[in-house]
Amino acid sequence: MSPDPAREHLRVSDAERHEVAEVLRRAAGEGRLDLDELDERLEATYAARTYADLVPLTLDLPDDGSSPLPARPATGPAPAVRLEKTPEPPAPDGVRARQRHLAVMGGVDRKGAWTVPADLTIVAVMGGADLDMRQARYAARECVVTVHALMGGATIVVGPDVDVVMEGIGIMGGFAGPSDRDTPPPQVGAQVLRVRGVAIMGGVTVKRRPLPGVDDGRRRHRLH
Structure with missing residues (x-):
């Protein structure tokens, strides 16, 4: 897809970003891109x-x-794709803004008190991840968790005040x-x-739950 000089400097919308993301995900599902x-x-x-x-x-x-982008010319090879790495944003208390974890079998x-980095990637191959974020701090107002699972997966638990996309x-x-x-939306x-992320023969589940201990009193009352 070749840039249209009349449009290349125009701002894109969230909907157009999502459409391009879907093109990339379909390409990964077809084996054209690796994880x-x-x-x-x-x-x-x-x-x-x-x-x-x-x-x-x-x-x-x-x-x-x-794709919402301008159509590419009918002839001529596509130029090579070169992606520039974006700089890591600062994180509190010396926590790395980007973290990567590999879980193979x-x-x-x-869980408990920990800091969720701005960008967390987990690759689970016949393995998994359990992330309880209810008592965690977040390194940024918007944090991204990317899970690539092959015959594995992840379970993520967040508090009631977290907006999950x-x-x-x-x-x-x-x-x-x-x-x-x-639970009511935040x-x-x-x-x-x-x-x-991409889950192949696996799954990723996000649950919104009350903070630990918040509903203990009500549960004890029902038991009696």
Whole structure:
């Protein structure tokens, strides 16, 4: 997809970013991108501000007409895609803004008081992750958790005041977010947790639950 000089400096919308992300996820599902490439391009997609930022991300992928970007020319090879790494944002108390964890036939567990980095990636191969964020601090107003699961998965528990945005793709698997029927949706301006990734024969589940101990009294009352 070649930049249109008349549009390349125009700002893109959230809906257009999501559409490009879906093109990339379908390409990963077809085996055209590996998980590292998908992670890198999705990161660049959601950081894009203009059409010129988005265009390079799908230049080497077939054009099925689903992208919101200008159509590529009918002839001529696509130029090589070069993605620039975005600098890591600062994080509190010396916590790394980006963290990566690999779980191969094993697991990653986090609970209690810990700091959720701005960008957390977990690759689970026949393994999984259990992340309880109810007592955690968040390194940024919007944190991103990317889970790439192959015959594995992750369970994430957040507090009632966290706004969860699900953007993952499942291939013989799936991503499931909290239901507003179980807990009321958080208020506008709440902490945002964006969950992305690809689950192949696996799954990623996000649950919104009360803080530990908050409902203990009511539970004891019902038992008596």
